[in-house]
Amino acid sequence: SQELEQSPQSLIVQEGKNLTINCTSSKTLYGLYWYKQKYGEGLIFLMMLQKGGEEKSHEKITAKLDEKKQQSSLHITASQPSHAGIYLCGADSSGGDADGLTFGKGTHLIIQP
Amino acid sequence: EAGVTQSPTHLIKTRGQQATLRCSPISGHTSVYWYQQALGLGLQFLLWYDEGEERNRGNFPPRFSGRQFPNYSSELNVNALELEDSxxxxxxxxxxxxxxxxxxxxxGTRLTVL
Structure with a gap:
């Protein structure tokens, strides 16, 4: 079965600083999703990457997919308190029907004022 | 447009009881998925329903079951509750x-099994 490893597990960043979260898959990626979760709440969809080399941005968050390395990175520029939360990467490994996504264990992001 | 809604918000049961959780998908969506997020285990896929049929299930015992109704809403049932189902x-x-x-x-629905 597919496994997703996220790094780091937790991150404390001073407000205004940049940061990067990585997600590495043990198998071929057919679709890579990034979600954000406030503790104990539902997941908020951030973006989805499908093609190798694809890069997407939304406000100050940019995600990239390296198909060869089976890896994705999420980069936040000029972090703000609103960026705090748990970031989860999820992968669709089926290549066909949308089976359930496999998720990494998450990266806990704390923004220090 | 309303998002995915779930009820109840919190549910407290005792070991051995049954729990029923409900979900209404976004209007126009036909597929519903259920996931479990237990402390220390991360988010794990439970069940997938599409057009009223169970399409796939994760590595969970049969006491986890559900159904999808004609209006695409879904119900998750957990029988013979165990403490680790919290x-x-x-x-x-x-x-x-x-x-x-x-x-x-x-x-989400927070299920606590006592």
Missing amino acids: ALYLCASSLLGASGDTQYFGP
Whole structure:
């Protein structure tokens, strides 16, 4: 079965600083999703990457997919308190029907004022 | 447009009882997914329903079951509750149930088994 490893597990960043979260898959990626979760709440969809080399941005968050390395990175520029939360990467490994996504264990992001 | 809704928000049961959790997908979405997020285990796929049929299930025992109604809403039933079933249960919906189709999540139901 597919496994997703996220790094780091937790991150404390001073407000205004940049940061990067990585997600590495043990198998071929057919679709890579990034979600954000406030503790104990539902997941908020951030973006989805499908093609190798694809890069997407939304406000100050940019995600990239390296198909060869089976890896994705999420980069936040000029972090703000609103960026705090748990970031989860999820992968669709089926290549066909949308089976359930496999998720990494998450990266806990704390923004220090 | 309303997002995915789940009820109840919190549910407290005792060991051996049954729990029923409900989910309403985004209007127009036909696929519903259930996930379990237990402390220390991360988010794990439970069940996938599409067009009223169970399409796939994760590595969970048969006492986890559910169904999807004609209006595409869904119910998750957990029988013979065990302490380790305590978790946040998340429902997600997608438009087509195809690979690459984004899953949108609800706020979750917190199940506590005493």
